Amino acid sequence: MNLFNVYPLFNIHPVKAEGSFLWDEKGEKYLDFYGGHAVISIGHNHPYYQGKLKEQLEKISFYSNSVQNELQTELADKLGKLSGYEDYNLFLCNSGAEANENALKLASFHNGKSKVLYFSGSFHGRTSAAVSVTDNPKIVAPVNYSERFIKSDWNDIEQLEQIFKTQGNDISSVIIEGIQGVGGIMIPTQEFLSKIKTLCEEYNAVLIMDEVQSGYGRSGYFFAHQEFEIQPDIITTAKGMGNGFPIGGVLIHPKFEASNGLLGTTFGGNHLACAAAIAVLDVMKEEKLMENAQHMGDYIEQKIKDFPHIKSIRRKGLMIGIELDRDCSEVRKELLYDHHIFTGNSNDKSVLRILPALNIGTQETDLFIDALQTVLNAI
Template sequence: MSLFNVYPLFDITPVSAKDVYVYDDKGVEYLDLYGGHAVISIGHSHPKYVSAITHQVEKLGFYSNAIQNPLQTELADKLEVLSGCKDYQLFLCNSGAEANENALKLASFHNEKHKILAFKNSFHGRTSAAVAATDNPKVVAPLNAQQEVDFVELGNLDAVENILKENNTCAVIIECIQGVGGLDQSTTEFYQGLDKLCKQYNTALIADEVQSGFGRTGD
């Protein structure tokens, strides 16, 4: 069986990593500014990280959410302190696309609307509604294109309001710092105005910080 051809592959085969460096099968050292799609930004092979995972897998590698899991509660408590988000609930999942997919679904359940507003050059994942809200026709299949998504220029509050006043947009989804789109960002005034408009028109505001969050861009 061959591997599904998802990406063009670089001729690099990593075999080990330590701290901020990755080493390939030829012994070449690379400074890792990529972090494997930004998911290993804590660095590689840190002793505490290795010890914690080893210790847990030795006891119990996995079980479902149908049972009590004190580790999840402990994580939620720590994230509350770090983020200051005391009135939020934590939903744990496996990927950024899955997080965005569920956020969009919850938004639609909440306000019973069906359209999405996203921004040009956005990337929110490669699954159903998440990829429909991604501004890249090359990765949007006809099945995904059935989702109703409006795209506007990042920073254009007038365009946002013109769409929201139609009262059928369940969510505005935005990367405050666009990742795949080229590290574009808008102004503080725009983000504050966007929040105000979403509240005014009963529309959920989803901040997709899968690539930019968890301390990657500072405080």
């Protein structure tokens, strides 16, 4: 049997990782400035994280959600305190797409409506409803298309108001990323988010904030939307939540009523996943990683802002989009193969996406800065 060939792969085979570095089977060392799509939040193989997982493995690694699991309670308590959403409830699942699926379903259960408003440039996942609110026709199969899903332009208040004026009574929810990642580090304006919140309240629609990539301290706030003092009805999270262990979550406003069987999952919130997620929160708090994300993001921007071929820098904390005056693919390849540095791209071909671990330091960061300068100067 062969693998189903759906991933374009770099010819690199990592076999070891520590902190912000990877090593391949030949012993070559690479700087990880992408974290596997912002998944590695506290660095590879953080000793505290490793210890928590090993400790849990010696006890119990899995049982279904038909029994009590005190680790889920501990995770909910710590997540509520660190995020500032102590009065919300938590549903645990396995991924960002699954979190968004459950959020969309819960919203529809809540108000009995069926339409969903999403935005240009969005990415919310590859499963049924999640991919239907993702702005990429290449990954939306015919079975996923439906008139229930309405697209509006990013940061376009006039179009947003017009859609609500004509279809607002049928809109169950609005789903929006705290910062668009795949879309190219696109940041919503305060006015845009405020208008969405106002319209949701006026038309009894649920505001779902997708913080799968932009959450967990990535922006310098626990959730990116908190900079704008907007309170969503539902918040989804995943990626950095488990530092590589698959876990996702839905933070749910107390106005939503739970009932037996309303939502469910086999693997979500299992013992190992909770141990990983608790370790991440402990490290974030102890090492003040949100503050570090703000500090190191500022540091990178100040160092690179005058480099040639950079048109703009779109950034919150360590969620960074470097817009070049050309397609970024060659720059990305040179950084990887000539300088051994992992970076990312986006649907905007000119944007180099930077998502390092939140505990990155100046020593590792200077390696990236020097390499980027060398590559850009050589163009």
